[in-house]
Amino acid sequence: MKAKTDTADVIIIGGGIVGCSTAYNLARRGARVVVLEKEDVAQEASGRNRGNVRLQLRSRLELPIAMEAVRLWESADEELGLPTEFRKVGNLLVTYHDNIAEGFGKEAERHRDLGLDAHVLSLDQIRELVPGISQDIVSGFLTTDDGHVNPQKATWAFATAARRLGADFRTGTRANELLVENGHIVGVRTEGGDISAPVVLNAGGVRAPELMKPLGIDLPISPAKHQILVTARMPLVTKPYLRCAGPRVSFGQTADGTLLLGMGPAQSVGFDTSISRAHIANIMRETIRLVPPLAAARVVRAWTGWFEMTPDDHPIIEPVESVPGLYVSAGFSGHGFALGPAIGRLMASLILDGTPTHPIDGFALSRFQGEKAKVEHEPDSLVARLGRLTAEGLH
Numbered sequence: 133m134k135a136k137t138d139t140a141d142v143i144i145i146g147g148g149i150v151g152c153s154t155a156y157n158l159a160r161r162g163a164r165v166v167v168l169e170k171e172d173v174a175q176e177a178s179g180r181n182r183g184n185v186r187l188q189l190r191s192r193l194e195l196p197i198a199m200e201a202v203r204l205w206e207s208a209d210e211e212l213g214l215p216t217e218f219r220k221v222g223n224l225l226v227t228y229h230d231n232i233a234e235g236f237g238k239e240a241e242r243h244r245d246l247g248l249d250a251h252v253l254s255l256d257q258i259r260e261l262v263p264g265i266s267q268d269i270v271s272g273f274l275t276t277d278d279g280h281v282n283p284q285k286a287t288w289a290f291a292t293a294a295r296r297l298g299a300d301f302r303t304g305t306r307a308n309e310l311l312v313e314n315g316h317i318v319g320v321r322t323e324g325g326d327i328s329a330p331v332v333l334n335a336g337g338v339r340a341p342e343l344m345k346p347l348g349i350d351l352p353i354s355p356a357k358h359q360i361l362v363t364a365r366m367p368l369v370t371k372p373y374l375r376c377a378g379p380r381v382s383f384g385q386t387a388d389g390t391l392l393l394g395m396g397p398a399q400s401v402g403f404d405t406s407i408s409r410a411h412i413a414n415i416m417r418e419t420i421r422l423v424p425p426l427a428a429a430r431v432v433r434a435w436t437g438w439f440e441m442t443p444d445d446h447p448i449i450e451p452v453e454s455v456p457g458l459y460v461s462a463g464f465s466g467h468g469f470a471l472g473p474a475i476g477r478l479m480a481s482l483i484l485d486g487t488p489t490h491p492i493d494g495f496a497l498s499r500f501q502g503e504k505a506k507v508e509h510e511p512d513s514l515v516a517r518l519g520r521l522t523a524e525g526l527h
């Protein structure tokens with residue numbers, strides 16, 4: 133067997149959507165890439181999420197990246213040669229409460245100003261999209277450009293396309309240490325030996341902080357547990373991804389008819405993976421209240437995953453100033469899958485050209501450091517708060 137090369141142009145730590153999409157974009161441009169993944173591709177958040185490619189209630193900083201990502205998702209199957217199951221289905225936020233509904237008009241207008249197709253819907257109009265919706269719902273806020281994707285297939289599609297272009301994926305290989313000489317990154321230590329490279333990208337998701345600590349760099353990324361239920365296949369329940377303003381129950385229907393159910397806010401309970409039967413009961417109770425015919429839905433599986441939260445719900449993306457050659461792209465705060473294809477392009481451009489495809493100043497780690505540290509959530513209207521996945525629902 134041919135020996136593995138122990139040098140690369142770029143080492144990527146993490147085989148999630150960020151690592152795989154970046155590997156694909158770097159390999160496409162001729163870089164020699166090694167991806168280190170401690171388990172397998174799409175084993176963490178990128179394989180456990182609900183595939184909501186949400187534009188609705190995205191912040192000003194993330195929206196241009198999310199809009200580019202939608203364009204890239206639309207052509208991804210053809211480009212990668214594998215199915216991602218991306219479909220443009222829209223996002224529909226509904227409420228039982230008049231005081232919340234009042235905010236929908238303002239949000240729809242703001243979204244239209246940002247270039248999105250956005251509408252306020254009456255109960256009758258909602259019923260055309262979600263025939264079984266509760267009579268108690270008073271209004272809906274629909275954006276139609278959002279999409280849905282199969283996250284496991286999509287991550288594997290990027291990984292497979294990257295491999296075809298020569299990227300070397302080393303699964304079951306943990307990065308144990310970042311190697312630094314004379315202040316510059318020079319490689320990564322693994323159990324199987326050292327790999328040298330002048331550039332290393334830490335795309336380790338919720339685990340990204342662990343490798344940075346020995347360098348004295350504190351990445352404020354922490355886990356928030358989110359539990360998902362999947363039902364047996366059902367006839368059409370909803371075309372758009374449906375979210376309720378409060379309680380924060382939500383679900384999308386996959387291309388093959390299963391429903392992916394969940395209820396926020398995500399919980400800060402450390403690296404806990406336990407499934408709560410009480411939470412399953414809560415999700416089902418609120419799902420049935422929202423769409424009463426779902427009393428007939430059969431739950432076939434449950435799982436949990438961790439949102440990788442930063443204090444302001446935005447990722448940390450930067451070339452690490454104190455260690456030339458080291459880059460970070462992590463902490464996407466529970467809504468990063470949607471951005472995956474655009475983040476891969478952004479990172480490849482940042483690494484190879486020194487210029488990102490979108491401004492990243494707002495994603496610098498320094499925003500959390502020193503006297504100027506700021507934790508801003510924007511836009512800050514009542515309804516816009518629901519863009520944050522750890523916020524309580526609106527009642």
Ligand SMILES: Cc1cc2nc3c(=O)[nH]c(=O)nc-3n(C[C@H](O)[C@H](O)[C@H](O)COP(=O)(O)OP(=O)(O)OC[C@H]3O[C@@H](n4cnc5c(N)ncnc54)[C@H](O)[C@@H]3O)c2cc1C
Nearest residue numbers: 146148149150170178181182184307337437467468469470
């Ligand atoms: C339940 C749930 C639902 C979600 N729903 C949505 C949604 O609908 N829409 C959306 O846009 N986002 C959603 N998200 C968020 C989304 O999944 C993440 O933002 C995104 O997948 C992050 O991708 P990533 O590549 O940064 O991290 P990850 O997918 O976590 O990948 C990081 C990888 O790095 C590996 N790794 C870490 N440390 C090391 C090391 N030292 N050595 C080697 N490998 C290492 C890990 O094993 C992991 O595979 C959801 C998340 C969860 C948990």
